[in-house]
Amino acid sequence: MKIHYQILVKGLVQGVGFRPYVYRLATQMGLNGYVDNRNEGVSIVLQGSARQKDDFLSVLIAEQPDVADIQEISVSESAIETVMTGFGISPSVSGSMAITRVSPDIAVCEDCLADLRHQPHRIRYPFINCTHCGPRFSIIRDLPYDRPSTTMSEFIMCNTCRREYEDVNDRRFHAQPVACNHCGPHYTLTGAGVESDDYDTIVRLMDKCLSDGGIIALKGTGGYNLLCCARSRKAVARLRELKQRDAKPFAVMFPNREAIEKYLKVDESEWAMLNSWRRPIVLLHEVTRLNKLVNGPLNTIGALLPYLPVHYDLLSNHPDGLVFTSGNLGDEPIITDDRTARNILLPMVDLLVCYNREIYNRVDDSVVQVAGGQPLLMRRSRGYAPEPLRVRFGAEGILAFGAEKVNSFALGKGEQLILSQYIGDLKNKETHDFYTETLERFGRLFRFDPAVLVCDTHPLYFSTRQAIVHAERLGLPLLQVQHHHAHAAAVMAEYGLEGEVLAVCYDGTGLGDDGTSWGGEILQCGYSGFVRLDHLRCTPLPGGDRAAKEPWRMAVSYLYTLSDGHPAYPTAFLSHTDPEKLNMMEQMMRKNINSPLTSSVGRLFDAVSSLLGICDVNRYQAEASIRLEQRASDAVRLAYDTDASCPLDPADLFRCMMADLEQGVRVSTIAARFHHTLAQMTLLSLSAQRDKTRLNRVVLCGGVFQNRRLLNSLSDRLRKAGFDVFIPSAIPCNDSGIAIGQAAIAAHLSQ
Ligand code: ZN
Ligand code: ZN
Numbered sequence: 001m002k003i004h005y006q007i008l009v010k011g012l013v014q015g016v017g018f019r020p021y022v023y024r025l026a027t028q029m030g031l032n033g034y035v036d037n038r039n040e041g042v043s044i045v046l047q048g049s050a051r052q053k054d055d056f057l058s059v060l061i062a063e064q065p066d067v068a069d070i071q072e073i074s075v076s077e078s079a080i081e082t083v084m085t086g087f088g089i090s091p092s093v094s095g096s097m098a099i100t101r102v103s104p105d106i107a108v109c110e111d112c113l114a115d116l117r118h119q120p121h122r123i124r125y126p127f128i129n130c131t132h133c134g135p136r137f138s139i140i141r142d143l144p145y146d147r148p149s150t151t152m153s154e155f156i157m158c159n160t161c162r163r164e165y166e167d168v169n170d171r172r173f174h175a176q177p178v179a180c181n182h183c184g185p186h187y188t189l190t191g192a193g194v195e196s197d198d199y200d201t202i203v204r205l206m207d208k209c210l211s212d213g214g215i216i217a218l219k220g221t222g223g224y225n226l227l228c229c230a231r232s233r234k235a236v237a238r239l240r241e242l243k244q245r246d247a248k249p250f251a252v253m254f255p256n257r258e259a260i261e262k263y264l265k266v267d268e269s270e271w272a273m274l275n276s277w278r279r280p281i282v283l284l285h286e287v288t289r290l291n292k293l294v295n296g297p298l299n300t301i302g303a304l305l306p307y308l309p310v311h312y313d314l315l316s317n318h319p320d321g322l323v324f325t326s327g328n329l330g331d332e333p334i335i336t337d338d339r340t341a342r343n344i345l346l347p348m349v350d351l352l353v354c355y356n357r358e359i360y361n362r363v364d365d366s367v368v369q370v371a372g373g374q375p376l377l378m379r380r381s382r383g384y385a386p387e388p389l390r391v392r393f394g395a396e397g398i399l400a401f402g403a404e405k406v407n408s409f410a411l412g413k414g415e416q417l418i419l420s421q422y423i424g425d426l427k428n429k430e431t432h433d434f435y436t437e438t439l440e441r442f443g444r445l446f447r448f449d450p451a452v453l454v455c456d457t458h459p460l461y462f463s464t465r466q467a468i469v470h471a472e473r474l475g476l477p478l479l480q481v482q483h484h485h486a487h488a489a490a491v492m493a494e495y496g497l498e499g500e501v502l503a504v505c506y507d508g509t510g511l512g513d514d515g516t517s518w519g520g521e522i523l524q525c526g527y528s529g530f531v532r533l534d535h536l537r538c539t540p541l542p543g544g545d546r547a548a549k550e551p552w553r554m555a556v557s558y559l560y561t562l563s564d565g566h567p568a569y570p571t572a573f574l575s576h577t578d579p580e581k582l583n584m585m586e587q588m589m590r591k592n593i594n595s596p597l598t599s600s601v602g603r604l605f606d607a608v609s610s611l612l613g614i615c616d617v618n619r620y621q622a623e624a625s626i627r628l629e630q631r632a633s634d635a636v637r638l639a640y641d642t643d644a645s646c647p648l649d650p651a652d653l654f655r656c657m658m659a660d661l662e663q664g665v666r667v668s669t670i671a672a673r674f675h676h677t678l679a680q681m682t683l684l685s686l687s688a689q690r691d692k693t694r695l696n697r698v699v700l701c702g703g704v705f706q707n708r709r710l711l712n713s714l715s716d717r718l719r720k721a722g723f724d725v726f727i728p729s730a731i732p733c734n735d736s737g738i739a740i741g742q743a744a745i746a747a748h749l750s751q
């Protein structure tokens, strides 16, 4: 018997060639009906037997397109009223408040790269795309995802493109950004007294400019990038000067695996990340020095593969890679609009290459590292945003404002949390504008109606102040959540954990419930509350915020605290610090002037880094910690003996390190022992807490866990001791992930 089936498919099913896929499948199987896009997903109407419907659904799931991600299928049935013949694709239906997923931007696919050589109207057409690839989130203004709601709306399809767009058997059937040499966007080059919009000329001039050691600003998917030859010392030095960035490492784009492996080590899981359609920057170990101006004293480089046709064209002549960095100044957001690029970037660079399609949603390149075969996101933006996190609780109407550093915010739709792209450090007007603009755009795009607002407890965060303003204006309840509770809840939400867990919250800083700065806490927590079970012994931050920028101050602080105010400085430390300044710090702490207390593990890393003579002043966020991690020897696995009765007191740790230092033990050995000792101290604390609380699940959270050495050492020890360990992977462990935790907590507390 034939039945009328109404099927709704939810998940990432728009902008990924899903309707043509449904069409082809239904046609092949001889089914009648139609498919259309809705805000909430893809709707399919089928007329056929129950058996036919089951077969259809099982193939639908099994053979779905690469980028697609079916998460839910609901089926309802009714008697047939009108018999349908054939299978069709109907226009999109908009109207409900429900939404479907917006696809992230997708790297150009192999088929399109091949088309560039064969298709007459797309020979070398740099904006080629199809239903499997091309811009998505960066160009979308509204849902459902159709051409008029993207920044492609102003381009009128030529007849050839239109035919492909309407031909269900074509790879470009309903590919919204479809375009060709005759009808699509094009590049324009300005600079060096030339102006050109001929693509071949542009590539030739860019290639020559890069070979001559020049710098190019190139409009990419989610903003402008700055490029120069990675091997050229002159070019990289100049780029640093232009960007006002004296030490932070640059990412490098390489043409292929062979080129990467000339300089960097790549394992299979790292290669899978690099080569995925998301094309993130992947942190890799350097085996042969590329150019010390690229990554300074570090032995890692963030590498990525080309993701736009123009990248392929440029890289084919530069096998040693191109420095590939965001087009911005200092800590401002990446530039997206052409006028700002002309005003700010053009005077700095040799060539400016833009194109005449608007970037609506700004997205930076994402950054990932791999630990234990698992990706750990550090910056979640292009290729990931705005993919939602599925959770096991209702989150409708929750708006989480995030933290201050590396901010992202999040909103709740049904059982999904949608994390914004990476916004950045909320410390200048440009980033503030980016934040408020994106907040507003997300609200519109996802048809979001806020009901509950949630933010950090820190009163000075820009995000907190915004939350207060919004709450007053909208007359909505506002919840303030402790920073580390939010860190822990983010990991719980990622893994769908309910009940209570033990949480290791190690990070730079966050306002504690007692008014001090936390960052080395062991919490017992669930979504609705937490207890601070243990913490790293507190020490002053002499000079407050300056102590976070100047690790040597933290070295003084620890030596002062652990010696009860009578520090004995190791000779090596005295050789690179000014005795007068040491004296000043001691005075400040003694008189308790601007010396708030902290339990931050980030600051402990700073102290050790300076004590070992690795880094006295941070030129960029966490420089001292990163360099300490990298200096540590892989061969050393032993921890120092510490007192198990007060596991998070670093007194023994410092005593042993100082003794090693005085005896001339290598810095690389001491650095390694420091990591393993901290892991061992953490295990001791957790074991004691497990005995008391009977909790066996441990979540690791906070920016310090970007340190793979500590992460591996601690998770190995915990697993050996029988703990269930949860490590943030899809949601960054740093403050970008805070909004997810805030939203999860609000969802539970507002129920
Ligand atoms: Zn393609
Ligand atoms: Zn065309």
Ligand code: FE
Residues within 6 Å of the ligand: 483, 487, 507, 508, 509, 510, 702, 703, 734, 735
């Ligand atoms: Fe934090």
